Amino acid sequence: MRSEVKSKIKNMGLQGSLLQAPAGGTGADLKTTPSWGGRSSPPGLNGDAAGLPNGLVVRRYRRFVVYRVAGFDGVIELVAELLFRVSRDSKGSVVYVNGRKIAALLGLGGTIHPIDLSVIYATMARLGFEVVEVGRGKAVVVSMKHPLIEKIRAAKSIDDVIQVIRRHLGE
Known part of the structure; x- marks a missing residue:
């Protein structure tokens, strides 16, 4: 019975090991940068004053x-x-x-x-x-x-x- 439990744990691989780096590699930023034609922040949150009332x-x-x-x-x-x-x-x-x-x-x-x-x-x-x-x-x-x-x-x-x-x- 104990051997079955050990074999199940072995088959599952390392438990609790999480990737420490972001998905794009170490230090990668997942947002599109403005140099690539994207926005640097989500729409509506970038502080654009277009369409705002004066003041x-x-x-x-x-x-x-x-x-x-x-x-x-x-x-x-x-x-x-x-x-x-x-x-x-x-x-x-x-x-x-x-x-x-x-x-x-x-x-x-x-x-x-x-x-x-x-x-x-x-x-x-x-x-x-x-x-x-x-x-x-x-x-x-x-x-x-x-x-x-x-x-x-x-x-x-x-x-x-x-x-x-x-x-x-x-x-």
């Missing part, structure tokens, strides 16, 4: 991508674009906008940093919108009957909306 910066951390706002002018431009899209796309008289919905409306591939999200909420509160606690976070209640939304609907471009918001904030 947003991509920050890449170990496991996720976060969007940060660069300065208060960036916050105003972000809020202007957000309200412009809400006024054009939303149906109904009231819209709840949380962090995830903000990212979806702006077409972002990640989340907005929590500190910047609180600055966005504070700016929306200064504009006269109600900020409420919902479930695990906060949301802004955007009423379509708000006088600012009516001015935004009358605007023809994002630049006009930015000017309307700056006037409303008194800047």
Whole structure:
């Protein structure tokens, strides 16, 4: 009986020996390098600013991508674009906008940093919108009957909306 066990172990080869080197050899990098025509990092994580609203910066951390706002002018431009899209796309008289919905409306591939999200909420509160606690976070209640939304609907471009918001904030 003991000889059968020894023969089975012998037939299985070395147990627990793992290869220490990567599959391509010692020190090989499995990613395609830019010199070969490939990207140096995965798409969407390389920090391209193509298609981003003005004032947003991509920050890449170990496991996720976060969007940060660069300065208060960036916050105003972000809020202007957000309200412009809400006024054009939303149906109904009231819209709840949380962090995830903000990212979806702006077409972002990640989340907005929590500190910047609180600055966005504070700016929306200064504009006269109600900020409420919902479930695990906060949301802004955007009423379509708000006088600012009516001015935004009358605007023809994002630049006009930015000017309307700056006037409303008194800047």
